[in-house]
Amino acid sequence: MDFPDTNPYHLPEAGMKTAKPALPRILIADDQSDVLEALRLLVKGEGYQCETVNSPKAVVQALGERDFDLLLMDLNYTRDTTSGQEGLDLLSRIQALDSTLPVVVMTAWSSVELAVEAMRRGARDFVKKPWENERLAAILRNQIALGKAWREGQRLEAENQLLRGGSGPKLIAESAAMRPVLEMISRVGPSDANVLVLGENGTGKGLVARVLHSASSRANNSFVAVNMGGFSEGLFESELFGHVKGAFTDAKTDRVGRFEMADGGTLFLDEIANLTPSQQTRLLRVLETGEFERLGSSKTRRAEVRIISATNADVRAEVAAGEFRQDLLFRLNTIEIPLPPLRERREDIPLLGAHFLREHARHYRKALPTFDPAAMQALCDHPWPGNIREFDHVVERAMLMAQGTVVRVADLGLRVGSESAPRLEDMSLEEVEAHLIRKTLARCGGNAQKAAEALGLSRSAFYRRLEKYGL
Ligand SMILES: Nc1ncnc2c1ncn2[C@@H]1O[C@H](COP(=O)(O)OP(=O)(O)OP(=O)(O)O)[C@@H](O)[C@H]1O
Numbered sequence: 001m002d003f004p005d006t007n008p009y010h011l012p013e014a015g016m017k018t019a020k021p022a023l024p025r026i027l028i029a030d031d032q033s034d035v036l037e038a039l040r041l042l043v044k045g046e047g048y049q050c051e052t053v054n055s056p057k058a059v060v061q062a063l064g065e066r067d068f069d070l071l072l073m074d075l076n077y078t079r080d081t082t083s084g085q086e087g088l089d090l091l092s093r094i095q096a097l098d099s100t101l102p103v104v105v106m107t108a109w110s111s112v113e114l115a116v117e118a119m120r121r122g123a124r125d126f127v128k129k130p131w132e133n134e135r136l137a138a139i140l141r142n143q144i145a146l147g148k149a150w151r152e153g154q155r156l157e158a159e160n161q162l163l164r165g166g167s168g169p170k171l172i173a174e175s176a177a178m179r180p181v182l183e184m185i186s187r188v189g190p191s192d193a194n195v196l197v198l199g200e201n202g203t204g205k206g207l208v209a210r211v212l213h214s215a216s217s218r219a220n221n222s223f224v225a226v227n228m229g230g231f232s233e234g235l236f237e238s239e240l241f242g243h244v245k246g247a248f249t250d251a252k253t254d255r256v257g258r259f260e261m262a263d264g265g266t267l268f269l270d271e272i273a274n275l276t277p278s279q280q281t282r283l284l285r286v287l288e289t290g291e292f293e294r295l296g297s298s299k300t301r302r303a304e305v306r307i308i309s310a311t312n313a314d315v316r317a318e319v320a321a322g323e324f325r326q327d328l329l330f331r332l333n334t335i336e337i338p339l340p341p342l343r344e345r346r347e348d349i350p351l352l353g354a355h356f357l358r359e360h361a362r363h364y365r366k367a368l369p370t371f372d373p374a375a376m377q378a379l380c381d382h383p384w385p386g387n388i389r390e391f392d393h394v395v396e397r398a399m400l401m402a403q404g405t406v407v408r409v410a411d412l413g414l415r416v417g418s419e420s421a422p423r424l425e426d427m428s429l430e431e432v433e434a435h436l437i438r439k440t441l442a443r444c445g446g447n448a449q450k451a452a453e454a455l456g457l458s459r460s461a462f463y464r465r466l467e468k469y470g471l
Pocket residue numbers: 170171172173199200201202203204205206207208312352355388389392
């Protein structure tokens with residue numbers, strides 16, 4: 001395994017001979033006895049002790065009674081089912097019982113999504129049936145070594161290190177389109193100005209809110225986030241302003257609201273366009289005075305909070321349509337930070353890709369992979385309707401699917417062909433131009449002279465456009 005800069009694991013080389021007090025013990029679970037027998041032979045041959053069971057129940061029982069260094073388990077047990085649900089449920093149970101036990105799952109060739117879901121639920125790796133002995137043996141070796149390292153408390157050490165070294169959330173933004181965003185963050189971050197962050201779904205509004213907070217003098221106080229969507233009127237009051245015991249039937253104790261929790265810090269109001277008219281009115285009053293009462297109490301309280309809000313809606317259009325109060329918008333958007341969609345900041349894709357790979361590799365305790373050139377090209381060409389969130393999920397999935405340490409195009413699971421190409425009719429003229437330039441550049445191997453000729457542009461006209469689109 002390699003985390004080049006921060007390898008906290010100090011793993012022994014796979015297969016390294018060290019004086020071991022006892023042979024590692026593996027628990028194998030499958031409902032087919034021929035599979036169990038074949039695996040037993042393999043595992044014994046690799047020099048491990050092993051025990052076999054044939055049901056989820058027996059797995060839980062065995063884990064409760066004895067210590068194991070690894071669990072190798074099938075996802076399907078009852079014959080006729082291939083959903084893997086039993087296996088997934090079992091994984092969740094094991095996570096709750098002992099999250100340090102390395103679990104490797106076995107799946108049929110066809111169930112790639114199932115393997116991904118299993119990894120999300122805590123499996124460390126997977127093998128496809130029918131398995132290759134070599135590969136399975138390598139996985140077992142690695143996972144046993146990793147599991148040991150974790151169990152010896154290295155995990156705590158790594159986490160502490162992270163806590164000590166970590167300095168706020170990481171915002172990746174090297175593209176030209178993100179420059180104004182960075183400038184604004186550094187200018188208004190430290191102030192107490194209210195900021196409204198605008199942008200499509202998954203563009204990083206929540207992250208920018210956290211970055212603003214950590215750049216402010218309030219960084220050591222609370223950052224309290226509250227999603228404004230979908231509160232009933234009563235719940236809205238009690239969530240934001242708190243309630244006292246007996247204020248309504250279920251109010252068994254006093255409760256502090258989000259405003260009070262955020263006192264001295266930052267309150268992040270997410271999805272503000274979802275506020276009902278009466279909630280807007282209520283919020284406006286509190287923002288104007290800084291005063292509120294807990295539900296069921298007449299005592300006036302004050303909280304000193306900085307408000308950062310966010311929405312993916314066109315809030316101005318909502319004001320024009322009479323659906324959002326203009327005076328509330330004025331309160332919220334002292335400063336407005338619009339976040340560009342990922343398709344307008346493609347230069348960030350390689351960096352974001354590396355960032356997410358590292359994060360997920362760390363999370364799943366896998367070796368840090370890299371993208372092969374074709375995979376990187378595919379990432380750069382994808383239209384990313386779901387923006388950075390979608391990108392993050394694709395990278396997560398790809399990392400889980402990758403065999404070895406290279407992520408290939410197939411691992412990305414991106415649909416190819418017309419479906420993934422941006423549709424011209426959905427693009428603005430400028431987007432079409434930028435798209436064409438990018439394509440031509442790629443076709444000409446990055447040679448600007450050739451690309452300019454191919455497009456029938458003079459060099460200077462071509463460079464002007466490169467600059468304009470930050471290419
Ligand atoms: N510039 C960035 N650098 C690194 N990670 C990012 C960046 N922007 C977004 N992310 C990550 O992408 C994911 C989506 O971002 P976030 O939740 O902030 O988006 P959002 O705009 O609030 O989405 P939604 O509209 O769905 O609420 C998060 O995991 C976030 O950490």
